[in-house]
Amino acid sequence: xAVRRGEGKTQRSxxxxxxxxxxxxxxxxxxxxxxxxxxxxxxxxxxxFAHFWELPSPPRWDFYGQAWSALNGYISNTLLIxxxxxxxxxxxxxxxxxxxxxxxxxxxxALYYLILALMMIxxxxxxxxxxxxxxxxAIPEVHIGGIIFGPFALLNTRGALILPYISxxxxxxxxxxxxxxxxxxxxxxxxxxxxxxxEFDIYxxxxxxxSKPILAAVAITTALGVYNDYIWPxxxxxxxxxQTFTVGVTKFAGEYNLDYGPxxxxxxxxxxxLLLLFALGMRxxxxxxxxxxxxx
Amino acid sequence: xxxxxxxRHRASYLFLLxxxxxLAVFNYLPALSGLYHAFTEWETGGTAxxxxxxxxxxxxxDEFLRLSxxxxxxxxxxxxxxxxxxxxxxxxxxxxxxxxRLQYALRTTLLIPMVVPGMVGVLLWGFIYDPNIGLLNNAxxxxxxxxxxxxxxxxxxxxxxxxxxxxxxxxxxxALLIYLAGLIAIPQDVLDSCAVDGASxxxxxxxxxxxxxxxxxxxxxxxTIIGTLQDFGSLLVLxxxxxxxxxxxxxxxxxxxxxxxxxxGYASAIGFVLFLTILAFTVANMRFAxxxxxxx
Numbered sequence: 408x409a410v411r412r413g414e415g416k417t418q419r420s421x422x423x424x425x426x427x428x429x430x431x432x433x434x435x436x437x438x439x440x441x442x443x444x445x446x447x448x449x450x451x452x453x454x455x456f457a458h459f460w461e462l463p464s465p466p467r468w469d470f471y472g473q474a475w476s477a478l479n480g481y482i483s484n485t486l487l488i489x490x491x492x493x494x495x496x497x498x499x500x501x502x503x504x505x506x507x508x509x510x511x512x513x514x515x516x517a518l519y520y521l522i523l524a525l526m527m528i529x530x531x532x533x534x535x536x537x538x539x540x541x542x543x544x545a546i547p548e549v550h551i552g553g554i555i556f557g558p559f560a561l562l563n564t565r566g567a568l569i570l571p572y573i574s575x576x577x578x579x580x581x582x583x584x585x586x587x588x589x590x591x592x593x594x595x596x597x598x599x600x601x602x603x604x605x606e607f608d609i610y611x612x613x614x615x616x617x618s619k620p621i622l623a624a625v626a627i628t629t630a631l632g633v634y635n636d637y638i639w640p641x642x643x644x645x646x647x648x649x650q651t652f653t654v655g656v657t658k659f660a661g662e663y664n665l666d667y668g669p670x671x672x673x674x675x676x677x678x679x680x681l682l683l684l685f686a687l688g689m690r691x692x693x694x695x696x697x698x699x700x701x702x703x
Numbered sequence: 704x705x706x707x708x709x710x711r712h713r714a715s716y717l718f719l720l721x722x723x724x725x726l727a728v729f730n731y732l733p734a735l736s737g738l739y740h741a742f743t744e745w746e747t748g749g750t751a752x753x754x755x756x757x758x759x760x761x762x763x764x765d766e767f768l769r770l771s772x773x774x775x776x777x778x779x780x781x782x783x784x785x786x787x788x789x790x791x792x793x794x795x796x797x798x799x800x801x802x803x804r805l806q807y808a809l810r811t812t813l814l815i816p817m818v819v820p821g822m823v824g825v826l827l828w829g830f831i832y833d834p835n836i837g838l839l840n841n842a843x844x845x846x847x848x849x850x851x852x853x854x855x856x857x858x859x860x861x862x863x864x865x866x867x868x869x870x871x872x873x874x875x876x877x878a879l880l881i882y883l884a885g886l887i888a889i890p891q892d893v894l895d896s897c898a899v900d901g902a903s904x905x906x907x908x909x910x911x912x913x914x915x916x917x918x919x920x921x922x923x924x925x926x927t928i929i930g931t932l933q934d935f936g937s938l939l940v941l942x943x944x945x946x947x948x949x950x951x952x953x954x955x956x957x958x959x960x961x962x963x964x965x966x967x968g969y970a971s972a973i974g975f976v977l978f979l980t981i982l983a984f985t986v987a988n989m990r991f992a993x994x995x996x997x998x999x
Contacts, residue, residue, distance in 0.1 A: 423801055430796055430809050436872045437816055440827050443838055459841045503722040512712035513705075518719065525726065527985060528734045531933050531954050532978040535961050535971055536736035537729065574729035577722060606714040635821045637936040642962060653822040657940055660826055667836060674823045682818045689811070 448474075448671035455667055467668055474659075474673035480648065481655030486680060488568050488651065489633040495573035496580050496629045497622055503577065504584025505614045509596060510606075519585070525578050530638075538642055541567045567643040568651070572633055580625040587621040588614060623691035630684055652677050741975035745968035758972035768973070771944075771951040774863060778952065779931050781867040786927045787920055790878035795908060797879075798886045810883065817876040825937040828869040832856050856942050862949040866941060878923050885919045886912060925988045929981050953977060 447455060449466040507519050545560040561567050591614070599609045640651040647655070656677055660670050709716070741758060745751035762768055793813065800806040816824070831838040832855040840852040855865040889912070897907045935955040938944060944951040944959075953973060961970035 422799075426796055426799055427805070430793070430800075433793060433872055433874065434809065434812055437813060437874050440824075440831060440838070441816070441819060443831075444827055455836050459836070460845065499722050499725065502718050506715050506718040510712070510715040510718070512715040513708050515715075518723075522722075522726065525730050525734070527982060528730070529929065529933050529978055529981050531957060531974045532737040533730070533733040534958075535967055535974065536733035536740065538961075539736070539967070540729075540733055570725070571729045574725040577725065578730075581722070606718075610718070637822055637940075638958070641936075653820060656820075656822060657826065667830070671830070674819075674827060677823055678819045681820060685814075685818050689814075 444671050444674055448668055448675055450668055452665065452667060470668040470672040471676065473669040474676050477659055477669075478652065478655060478673050478676055481650055481652040482677060482680065484565070484649055485634055485652040488565055488572070489630045491565075491569050492572040492576060492633050493626045493629050495569070496576040497626060499573065499577040500580025500584045500625055501615060501618060501622065502610065503581045504586075505588045505610055505618075507581065507585045508588030509591075509593075509614070522578060522581060526582075534638065534642070537571055537639075541571075541643055563644050563646050563649075565649050568640055571639070572629075572636075576629045576632065579628065583621055583625055584618065587618055591617065620691050623688055627684060627688040627691065631681070634681060634684075737971055737974055737978070740968055740971040743968045743971070745966075745971070747965035747967065751968060754968070758969050759976075761969060762972060762976065765956075767948060767951065768953060768956055770948045771953050771956050774948075774950060775932070775952045777863060778867065779928060782927050782931045783924060785867075785870070785873040786875055786878050786923050789873045790875050791882050791916070791920075793874050794879055794882035794886055795912065797883055810879070813874055813879060814876045816874075821937070822940065825869065825940055829856065829941050832865055857946055859946050859949045862942055862946060866938065866950050869937070869941070881919045881923060882916060885916045889915055921988060921991065925985060928984045928988075932977055932981055932984075 446463065448470060449463040449468065450458075451463075451467055454461075454463060503522075507515060542560075542562045545562070546557045548558045549556040561570075595613055596609060599613055604612070634651075635653065636651070637653040637657075640654045644650050644654075647658075656673055659673050740751055742753060742755055743751035744754045744757070797806050797810055800809070819827075830836075834840060834852070834854040834857070837855075839855065843849065843851050853861060855861050893911065894907075897911055902910065933954055935952055935958055938950055938952060938955055939958070942950045944955050954977060957970045957973040957977070960966045960973065
């Protein structure tokens with residue numbers, strides 16, 4: 408919003424031009440590394456060494472093919488893990504957030520503060536114990552009545568990533584959902600209760616459909632967090648076939664140490680899912696953040 | 704009596720059961736375990752046994768740890784400046800634009816870097832700093848400053864500054880959104896009375912905008928401190944803490960001690976101290992907040 412509102416004609420004074428110019432320069436600087444990434448992803452090594460500043464000729468589109476075949480496993484894994492995590496987080500956050508917001512029961516405040524307290528606990532404290540925990544959740548082979556169960560180990564499975572992600576992700580989700588549900592008018596719920604609706608039905612048929620905006624914000628924040636996480640997948644998963652993109656791309660960058668084009672193409676490809684996520688969810692995401700920060 | 708009350712509200716507790724089951728296993732248990740194991744000797748493949756404060760005594764004498772703390776302080780200060788200053792300037796610039804459409808367009812394009820996964824951004828900057836085919840050295844050479852080229856991440860003197868330089872021009876999308884939201888929330892009559900009183904431009908920014916943005920700055924400062932103390936993934940990938948100890952930080956030390964040397968107990972102690980540090984900063988932040996509210 409402009410400092411002075413409601414001008415009929417926008418005047419481009421010298422000040423405004425300077426402002427716009429400055430912002431454009433900053434924009435160029437901010438986008439420069441990514442522009443470089445796109446341009447150089449199409450150049451062969453020889454091109455990069457000999458003709459650094461020129462456009463690729465010929466543009467090596469096949470580098471993207473190489474990068475894709477190397478990385479698509481990682482990317483689809485990450486997307487699957489993100490999807491399942493978001494599902495879990497949405498279910499748990501909305502249920503708990505709704506309960507804290509609209510139910511009254513003994514210990515409600517205490518339980519909520521217990522959850523808030525968890526936000527104080529940094530990842531560095533829980534990294535090693537969670538690793539030990541995941542390693543410990545293992546069942547050896549068991550024979551019962553001629554049927555063989557297991558062996559099962561949580562370490563090095565997708566579950567090792569998904570379960571902690573869901574548990575951690577729901578904390579912020581509960582915070583956001585509770586805030587949202589508190590803002591709803593009580594009459595709606597009163598009417599439903601008078602009509603004899605059960606608590607779960609009220610949650611499912613009234614609260615949940617109304618909460619789509621906040622659920623979108625929670626979903627995007629969670630998905631972003633999962634996609635970007637590096638240390639936990641690095642530590643909990645060693646099998647390349649279920650590894651995530653962040654870890655996979657560093658391995659890829661290492662292997663292709665000498666082939667810069669495909670490496671950069673890989674970086675670009677890995678950005679595509681997030682690009683899609685933001686394109687679809689930019690608005691609810693910004694609304695969620697700006698609304699929350701004004702309260703702060 | 705209490706049991707009767709609990710039974711009456713059983714629906715609420717049932718709704719919260721899945722949430723707390725997850726939290727108990729994947730959050731509370733690891734947190735308590737982390738606190739406990741800081742006081743134990745615990746190596747891979749072995750069992751933990753209590754040794755009281757021995758881990759902490761060892762930490763006091765750990766040369767590597769001491770040097771890493773120096774680096775950490777430098778990084779903290781640098782990151783605070785990066786988060787508090789640059790996005791604020793850009794937000795003010797955007798705020799002063801007369802054209803609302805232009806403001807929206809520029810703001811959206813400035814957020815594009817958020818689309819790129821964090822690890823990709825880090826790897827890209829590793830590429831920019833590459834001594835042979837990196838953007839920085841090639842740009843310096845093109846400008847005739849070949850003497851300034853060097854191995855930015857491999858040189859002991861420039862490694863830490865190079866790490867700080869990552870992300871130039873440091874326009875954090877999150878910070879930008881939060882600041883802009885705060886500026887837009889300034890009531891129009893406040894701005895109008897400033898204009899009437901002749902307080903415009905820098906005077907207004909210094910005396911009106913900044914004090915009103917204190918809440919946002921505090922939030923961002925807290926997030927930055929907590930984030931910087933814990934983030935070692937990017938350092939692991941960019942430099943591994945090197946060359947030597949030039950970019951080593953306590954969280955990275957914790958990681959190496961646990962996952963390279965297998966000293967889980969000692970690493971837990973480091974994690975414990977990091978946790979206390981983060982807690983101290985968070986509490987100080989809240990105290991600072993309360994006094995600011997009372998004064999202002």
